Amino acid sequence: MSWLHTQLPILPVLLPAATAILLLLLGDHGGEDAGHGHRKLRWARWLALGSVLLGLAISAALVHGAAGGELRAYLVGEWPAPYGIAIVIDRLGALLLLLTSLVALPVLWYATGGWDSHGRYFHALFQFQLMGLNGAFVTGDLFNLFVFFEVLLIASYVLMVHGQGAERFRVGLHYVVLNLAASALFLIGVSLLYAKTGTLNLADLALRVPKVEGPDAAVVQAAAWLLLVVFGFKAALLPLSLWLPATYAGACAPVAALFAIMTKVGVYAIWRVHGVVFGAEAGASAYAVEQLLLPLALGTSVLGVLGALAAHTLERLVAWLTVASVGTVLVALSLFNPAAWSAGMYYMANSTLVIAGLFLLAELVAAQRGDAADRLVPASPVAQPTLLGVLMLLAAASAAGLPPLPGFIGKLMLLEASTAHTWQVAVWVTVLVVGFLTLIGLARAGSIMFWHVRHDLPDSAASGASPKLIGATLLLLAATVAMSVFAAPIQRYTEAAALQLSDRGAYARAVLGARGTATETTRPYSGRVDAPAGAASAGGTR
Amino acid sequence: MSMEFLFATGIGWVVAVGIYLLLRGRSFAVVLGLTLIGYAVNVFIFTMGRLWSAAPPILGAKELQADPLPQALVLTAIVIGFATTGFVIELALRSRHDGGSDHVDGRPDAPDDSAAPAESSR
Numbered sequence: 001m002s003w004l005h006t007q008l009p010i011l012p013v014l015l016p017a018a019t020a021i022l023l024l025l026l027g028d029h030g031g032e033d034a035g036h037g038h039r040k041l042r043w044a045r046w047l048a049l050g051s052v053l054l055g056l057a058i059s060a061a062l063v064h065g066a067a068g069g070e071l072r073a074y075l076v077g078e079w080p081a082p083y084g085i086a087i088v089i090d091r092l093g094a095l096l097l098l099l100t101s102l103v104a105l106p107v108l109w110y111a112t113g114g115w116d117s118h119g120r121y122f123h124a125l126f127q128f129q130l131m132g133l134n135g136a137f138v139t140g141d142l143f144n145l146f147v148f149f150e151v152l153l154i155a156s157y158v159l160m161v162h163g164q165g166a167e168r169f170r171v172g173l174h175y176v177v178l179n180l181a182a183s184a185l186f187l188i189g190v191s192l193l194y195a196k197t198g199t200l201n202l203a204d205l206a207l208r209v210p211k212v213e214g215p216d217a218a219v220v221q222a223a224a225w226l227l228l229v230v231f232g233f234k235a236a237l238l239p240l241s242l243w244l245p246a247t248y249a250g251a252c253a254p255v256a257a258l259f260a261i262m263t264k265v266g267v268y269a270i271w272r273v274h275g276v277v278f279g280a281e282a283g284a285s286a287y288a289v290e291q292l293l294l295p296l297a298l299g300t301s302v303l304g305v306l307g308a309l310a311a312h313t314l315e316r317l318v319a320w321l322t323v324a325s326v327g328t329v330l331v332a333l334s335l336f337n338p339a340a341w342s343a344g345m346y347y348m349a350n351s352t353l354v355i356a357g358l359f360l361l362a363e364l365v366a367a368q369r370g371d372a373a374d375r376l377v378p379a380s381p382v383a384q385p386t387l388l389g390v391l392m393l394l395a396a397a398s399a400a401g402l403p404p405l406p407g408f409i410g411k412l413m414l415l416e417a418s419t420a421h422t423w424q425v426a427v428w429v430t431v432l433v434v435g436f437l438t439l440i441g442l443a444r445a446g447s448i449m450f451w452h453v454r455h456d457l458p459d460s461a462a463s464g465a466s467p468k469l470i471g472a473t474l475l476l477l478a479a480t481v482a483m484s485v486f487a488a489p490i491q492r493y494t495e496a497a498a499l500q501l502s503d504r505g506a507y508a509r510a511v512l513g514a515r516g517t518a519t520e521t522t523r524p525y526s527g528r529v530d531a532p533a534g535a536a537s538a539g540g541t542r
Numbered sequence: 543m544s545m546e547f548l549f550a551t552g553i554g555w556v557v558a559v560g561i562y563l564l565l566r567g568r569s570f571a572v573v574l575g576l577t578l579i580g581y582a583v584n585v586f587i588f589t590m591g592r593l594w595s596a597a598p599p600i601l602g603a604k605e606l607q608a609d610p611l612p613q614a615l616v617l618t619a620i621v622i623g624f625a626t627t628g629f630v631i632e633l634a635l636r637s638r639h640d641g642g643s644d645h646v647d648g649r650p651d652a653p654d655d656s657a658a659p660a661e662s663s664r
Contacts (some may be wrong), residue, residue, distance in 0.1 A: 012621060064626055129568075143615055145624070147618065150622045150626070153626075154625065154626060155627065157629060157633070158629075161633070161636075164640075165640070166637075166640040166641045166648065168643055169633065169636055169637040169640050169641065170647070172637070172648060173630075173633055173634060173637045174646065176626075176629070176630050176633055177564075177572055177576065177630065177646075180576050180580075180626055180630065181564065181576065181579070183622075183626070184576075184579045184580060184583045185588075187583045187584075187587060187619055188583055190587075191586060191587040191590040191612065191615070192590065192609070194563060194590055194591075194612065194615075195590035195591075195592075313561070406568075462565060540569040
């Protein structure tokens, strides 16, 4: 048992990887000639669901450990940091692991209702995506972050076009090309950082970035900006958010719901890199991107909600709401104080669950509206108006931030945390107006779909959705309600997480041990250990 | 000094060409642009370990050792770049097959739009 406890931090990465490999070995002949009850598909479903359930248990155990204040560093193969591969579980990482599992389980359950047979290897790709997500949340190294980004992206490329169709391939191509361009920028940023600090370990970077001064600091700040472009692209920050609605609305419902967590990878990376490494104590590079991040985050919220108001399909509306919610989380992040960070984490967890639930709900509603599908035009009434209507109301209230749902609590925490900040007025106005407009957008969609029905059209042939699909959607929305019920312990956790995040000394001690903070090696490396940096360097750096 | 100049201008030129191709309207040109940018980025990573001559990245082989880490990083980046390029080519082919055009926005082929600039979502 103690062995298991020691190996626990690496399991969120290894478990999906092993499951995915098993699923690949199991094979998949697609759904067309096999049908829903095919034996292999049933096996794959059980295996995948079991693995995600186990992943949920593991991440719950990690959250439990992290809640006690334990900051765990797992050095793969016992290679000492910063040279080996370091896995670090702190409160924020553990929280996001749990959130990923909480989204993945209902979404996968939903997908077993039929979507997984619309293409091949859905379950294996789903597991690879989880591996990339979990890896990105636990890694303690910037380059490994890049690698896990690529793992989750390459899985998402294929999941994105799952179900196929010309429209998905067209949007998918844009998505892939944009992400590949972003990856190139990521590599440039990472290597610039390496050139000036001689390390890519996040704990080590947090110690070395403050020591970079003079003209070198400008290079490091350029790297910070490049990384902001990359992470901002993943998180759909303002000028880089226009790809998201088309992509998410183009993907099939369970995939879009899973993608709800993908924007949070970008947010998480901004938190780690720009919030901590380039945060308060970063010397010449402190708050490198703060000046622009806050206005951009506010703009992202506004743009997202305006897009939601203009959306002509329900899926697009939800996709734009994703942008708006990411904007709100980034507003909290860019206030750079622990209370706001705590609010951001709480709101992020809630909004991810709500958005994922809304994506699933959008498809349930669309399936019962005949030819109109998810277009926001009056059509024949849905088969289950009460059930779907109540779910829609619940999700809308939580997304808009009506009390007593957690969206309200998160926004309230954010508003409280922004008092005394110079941008307080802008933050208050934006958050409140965005919440109000979100409500209007969702109310408009809901009233068109549930009330403004046309009885002259023939009723759609669809009977009610299967209990499984309803159950999965309900599970996601129930999780948000639970966040409201358990708001106090969760809030305590996020507050502690925010404080832990800003304590770069403790993070460095946990990862590097006493040795890392004490010894000074000659980095950036200059060829000879005894030579002063630059003497043997043809690169002309100091 | 000349080697640095050569590297800097070389990387800059390849990136410029890559960006030009990336902004074209045909998926084939876009893939080529991505590949070129990938090459330039790989050389850039390699350069960030400083430029050396006659210095192997092996401890004790010579008095002077090159930094081995960027070389390891670039290897990883090459592998990932290769895989993603393979995927994007396949996706572009499939998109052309299903959409009937290799324009990135899926516009139908017209006789004179071969030089039309892309209006992708960027």
